[in-house]
Amino acid sequence: MSFLVTRVTNPIEHLSRVGVDPASIPIFQNKGEFVSLLIYDVPVISANVIKQEMLAAGGDAAVHKHSITQKVESTNVLTMGTLAQHRKLVEKLSMMHYWKLDEIARDIKYCLFEEGTRQIELPSGRKMSFERPLIMGIVNVTPDSFYAASRVEKDKLLDSVARMVEEGVDIIDIGGESTRPGSERVSLEEELNRVVPAVELVKKNFDVIVSVDTYKAKVAEEAIRAGAEIVNDVSALRFDPMMIEVLKQYKPGIVLMHMKGEPKTMQENPYYGDVVREILYFLKERIEKVREIGLGDRVIIDPGIGFGKRLMDNLEIIKRISEFKSLKKPVLVGASRKSFIGQVLDNVPPEERLYGTLAVTAYCVLNGADIVRVHDVKENVHVVRLIEAIRRAGQ
Structure with missing residues (x-):
């Protein structure tokens, strides 16, 4: 008799094939689920302790090559080990009330062992659940959005939304000001005239969650x-100081997006050392701002694909999209038909970027995205449903 050996990527999924006692699954999960954490900007003396404690627990940690000689003041730390080994690390560091080790333990515990937001209660009392990825359909009541097919005239609004609802949309995102690179701001009066009647018309005719894409309070x-019931603010509450007061009063869902600069200037030579690191620090600070007013449980985060990023930055964000889950908030990705897709695909125009968009949707959903903001609802719904069916296979 010959044997067959295969390498598996998720050992926990294969426990049933071995025939283990179901009661033992949590034990195996603790021992068998391998994780790595990237801890930014750790004082070098603390990093050396983390490495020592991970080795003692049976795992390991990578630090800067000059950490042992302390020729650097700080280093990023990459831990490598099982959940059980990281639990041991947290237990040990929690008892060390010096060199910020107990603070690092707290952050590791939050990242690995705290549950993130799985649903948001909206002003109507409706609960928006993230048990599966959601589709946000784009409705631009503007004359100048970068993708012409997304611009909706008032007399075509109901038909457009009806089609999205029939195709399985979860959220309708209505915007009255283009935020494409180089766009000019529109007046408050003009944006109100575009957006408010559109929201009223959609809510009167459809039982669907509506988001408003605006930074104006x-x-x-x-x-x-x-x-x-959702405010999708590309400025993450920075452009209008009164936005915080509106949120406090009405308690909607809140999308916080990262953007470098403002739409008119954001693509003028943006630069990042580590784009994901910078966005994570930014979003962490903005989440804390919302938490201070008691609405931390209503936050959705968006890394801001295309908003003050170069091609390499957009690709890096997508490649590392799972890292944004460490903030424990639902992650929204808005990449639909954007210019970086055209750049990769030999500079095709927005009208020819559907398949590229679907590739990005698939990758992001596979890696933890909770909402995808798209122009093409039906096609993206199909991608998400197939991925979910594959995930559930064998369960």
Whole structure:
């Protein structure tokens, strides 16, 4: 008799094939689920302790080559080990009230062992669940959005939304000001005239969650009064100081997006040393700002694909999209038909970027994205449903 050996990527999924006692699965999960954590900007003396304790637990940690001689002041630390080994690390560091080791232990515990937001209660009392990836359909009541097919005239609005609802959309995102690179701001009055009637019309005719894509507090307030339940703010609450007051009063879902600069100037030579690191620090600070007003459980984060990023930055964000899950908030990805897709595909125009968009959707959903913001609902719904079916296979 010959034997067959295969390498598996998720050993926990194969426990049933071995025939283990179901009661033992949590034990195996603790021992068999391998994880790595990237801990940024650790004082070198603390990093050496982390490495020592990971080795003592049976795992390991990578630090800067000059950490042992302390020729550097700080280093990133990459831990490598099982959940059980990381639990031991947390237990040991928690008892060390010096060199910020107990603070690092707290952050590791939060990242690995705390549950993130799995649903958001909206102003209507409706609960938006993230048990599966959600599709946010783009409705631009603008004359100048970068993808012409996404611009919706008032007399075509109901038909457009009806099609999205029939195709399985979860959220309708209505925007009245283009934020494409180089775009000019529109007046408050003009944006109100575009957005509020559109929100009213959609809510009157469809039982669907509506998001308003705006950074202006007055537009957000009037849209919420008209029925919107999510504020999608590309400035992460930085452009209008009154936005915080609107959120405190109405308690909608809140999308915090990263952007370098503003739409008109954001693509003028943006630069990052480590784009994911910078965005994570930014989003962490903005989440804390919302937590201070008691709405931390309503936050969704968006790394801001295309907003002040180069091609290499956008690809890096997508490649590392799972790292944003460490902030324990639902992750939204808005990459639909954007210019970086055209750049990769020999500079095809927005009209020819559907298949590229679907590739990005598939990759992001496989790696933890909770919401994908798209122009083409039906096609993206199909991608997400197939991925979910594959995930559930054999369970």
